[in-house]
Amino acid sequence: MKISYEKKIEMASWFIMSFLLLKYVKRNRLREAEVIFFSKQFLTWIFGLLVVEKRLISYPSRLFFKNATKTSFTFEYFIYPALCVLFNLYYPEKRSSLVKLVYYAAYSSVITSLELIAVKYTRLITYKKWKWYWTFSTLWFTFYLSHLNHKWFFKESYQKPSSY
Numbered sequence: 001m002k003i004s005y006e007k008k009i010e011m012a013s014w015f016i017m018s019f020l021l022l023k024y025v026k027r028n029r030l031r032e033a034e035v036i037f038f039s040k041q042f043l044t045w046i047f048g049l050l051v052v053e054k055r056l057i058s059y060p061s062r063l064f065f066k067n068a069t070k071t072s073f074t075f076e077y078f079i080y081p082a083l084c085v086l087f088n089l090y091y092p093e094k095r096s097s098l099v100k101l102v103y104y105a106a107y108s109s110v111i112t113s114l115e116l117i118a119v120k121y122t123r124l125i126t127y128k129k130w131k132w133y134w135t136f137s138t139l140w141f142t143f144y145l146s147h148l149n150h151k152w153f154f155k156e157s158y159q160k161p162s163s164y
């Protein structure tokens with residue numbers, strides 16, 4: 001049985017993201033990571049289903065739940081929420097507005113660039129009536145919503161001196 005190129009990419013994504021979470025989420029911040037992860041899954045579930053059901057994007061090759069949902073379970077429910085955990089846990093809260101802006105731009109740009117590569121060279125994702133700048137702006141927007149939620153949920157941590 002030969003494993004397709006797309007399935008290898010998905011499996012590698014799961015492995016790499018799992019490794020990054022294990023390495024960079026410290027034990028004392030596990031609770032934060034869980035809240036960020038699950039709240040991000042909620043957001044991506046809404047946006048992901050909306051985009052797929054409106055036929056703006058399709059995911060021709062999927063590793064999981066091919067008959068249950070048309071979205072990419074790997075990206076919408078694991079990779080993106082996991083990246084959001086890292087985004088929020090390492091957010092430069094005490095830095096200048098410019099640094100924060102660059103932080104948002106860097107995360108959104110890297111993910112958008114990887115998506116564009118996947119669109120061009122794989123069957124993992126197909127743009128139907130979608131453009132790269134929609135990906136970039138929705139990533140930015142959902143990172144922002146996630147950060148607001150994180151700040152609100154852990155507001156006590158933001159009010160006292162941090163030991164992170």
